[in-house]
Amino acid sequence: MTTEKRFSQIAHNYPSFQEINPVKLNAYKWMQSRQQDDNAEGLWRVHDTLYDLTEFINWHPGGADWIKLTKGTDITEAFEVHHINYAKAEHLLQDYRVRDAKLPRNFKFTFKETGFYRTLRRRVAKKLKTLNVKQAELMTKVIIDVLLAVTFLTSILSAKFDNRYIMALSALCMCYTVISAHNFFHRRDNFRMFYFNLSFYNYREWRISHAMSHHLYPNSIHDLEVTLFEPVLCWIPSQVKTLGQRFASWIYSPIIYMFIMLDQLVKRIVFSFTTKTNLFQINDLVPLAVPLAMLIFGNPNPFTVFKMWLQIILANSFIFHLIGLNAGHHHPDLVHDGDKIREDLDWGIYSMDTIMDNSDLRKHHFLALTHFGHHALHHLFPTVDHGILSSLYPVLFETMDEFEVELEAYPWYHHVYGQLRQLARNTPKTFDSLEKLRRKQIQKKID
Template identity: 25%
Template sequence: MGMNKQSHHIDPSQLWEIHGKYYDLTPFIARHPGGKRMLLLSKGMDCTEVFESTHIFDNLPKKMLPKFFVADNPNYKPTYSWEPDGFYNTLRKRVQVYLTEQSNLLDGKKKYSFDTHHGSGWFLVRLVLLFIFSWAATWFGIIEGNLYICAIWPLIAMSFGGYGHEALHAGLFNSVWKNRAVAFFSMDLLGLSSYVYSVVHITGHHAHTNVEEVDPDMVAFYPNIRTFPSQKRYFPHRFQQYYAWPIYFCSLFFANIMDIITFITKKWINIRVERPYFLEFVLFFFFKTAAISILIVLPFFLHDTSKALTIVLLTTGVTGFLINLTFAVNHKNNEAIDYLTNDKRGNDLTKYDWGEFQILTTCNFQHGHWFTDMIFAGLTHQVEHHLFPMISYQHLPKISLIVQETCKDFDIKYNLYPTYFAACKAHFKYLKDLGREPSLENVESVASSS
């Protein structure tokens, strides 16, 4: 690739890289429809996967990019395949057609309305109800000490948190501040910093699902829990399918600590996290203090020690367990790691279409009802969410039909467990298998020999 005159003096850490080209998006930050936060967090990174997956209708963004072009990266090597007639681009065109048709049905317009893929109607009514229920459950459960309310608190918190997760991806509203508000009052007050999670989850996990040392979810619990075949196995891993339970149970407590460490060190295990601008820091401090005070400290001021401990374990403990287990069943099972040993391409990611790789490394479970979709925060359709993270999970059941049909056309296996319990069983079997199998010191050679 050629380089322009400016390329000899550029600093890649101050630019955005997309498909091997450096862009200076600084003049566009304030005008970015998705808000400035995501652009600031992704500066200095290869944003190809995030750019492609967050722009469902990509014509306008791709037309605008040349205005901000700085230089080609002469050493660029694509991580995945992005062929125009490949799986993902074909699927995206089909989803574009579907969304355009839905837009025409809703408002009679002849072209796509940006609001169509966001939440609407009964879906947003549920958001309001869950907001009310969550605060009512917090009052009567944590403050008044009703243990029966505390027992159902995790289901309400996870359902409400699902809306925060969706808002984080800008899938809930066509408004930056509305999405941020929902994220703050659902995720941050639950003990998960939406700022830290944005970097770790979107630029790490979503872009490179189940890729060791790149996907933070695959290293989050290691060496305590071995979740990837190439990780070194230690003797305690033989029992990890049992002791994973208490570790998942404590995950929200760990999350609070990790968020604070991340703000201080500007690093989340293997992910670089830029220190936020002042307002973001103030919001982080306020909501982190509020979350720890309400969920962990306050019960010990209002109740005796044993009851306070019970309340904290029933609420924060069980919620952390459910969140981690549900995310785990989506990606940490033999189906989602199968590509390493049973695909001749092994871990040579350049031979995979990015969308195909998302299909191979993600599993759905229990399709069929809006209530289970809500309880499990939309993670029942995790495959579709990974392919199109900005589409509200309200629309994913119908999008999944398009995905499954396209998978058939490209001869790609679509992973779906019939029930949540079947998915959980598969996850713990995976932990058991990894606890007893030897390490794969060279995954690529193992895959190529199979």
């Protein structure tokens, strides 16, 4: 994090988590800061109404975590985005209504009935009824289960033959398994979400840092997938960026990619000891399944197994972050906090202005699932399986044309190059995405 006191254009209140030492900042600390900032008065807030969902926690179809973790916060964006059948969810919510909120909402986003997001959501809900959803979901399950099996098989063989080439293949398969598991932790509780924990990341923490923070407030200082990397990697344009942060990061960032997953384990241990708050859960033992299998079926030498497993984890971490941090958000053409944003703060429009799709992935189920593909549609409808998203583009493009929204799609190398340029960018943009779109339309007419 930087030393400047930063306010966000998408919220009224100064984010209290900015005062937390970056070394001690984590998903749970971020959620605690939301309890201070959101004007939810210790309850659950949706728009301007307060609800007490205590009795609903264990009845929630998506699982108890989504409700437990968000107590005392404003869940408006999460509630809107995670319920495509919004009318049904809203009707059920009224059973837990307490009263109107005393203070205005912190976040400025709107969800007007005739606005971009709600219009698109209605059309998507209608489109989904015409698709073979179960078949697409089954294919996704087959892909991730096969990836998991191959991960274990190659890890065992890498230990058995002490072979680095098999180790590299195992790391790639583990990475693809973990990324694919991200498709499942966005949804109701299921056993495949635990695959994500192979990486030393924890699906429960990522439901906060990724699903509730990054997905809902992308490219802002409220986005933990931006702020947790500061001051080492700084994508928010700022005049206080040093030359090292702007350009040396091009060199040291690949090294950082390798150690991020191990860093998660170290931070969890350090935090638990220094705060006397145990962050460990039983599912944090999932990563040990791989070396245990390597030891039992591959090689009885614990030193060889540990050496090979460590290399798998480091390589997995590198590939995961090479893909994830270049997946479609950090590019000079996209909106980041500090840039001029549109006057229309429809949540869907803002999200679209922060996302760039990968044109290499649109037609391939496997590639999209394993490389965070269909990025815009996934942000807008995170509970929809990746295998279905490709069928929603006609509806998306129709609605985009109607509301003058743009979505650019470029090959993977353009994303990598753009991400490096964004690290170097220190000057906020003075024109918004709508102005940029109109400039392009004018230029096309001239050409």
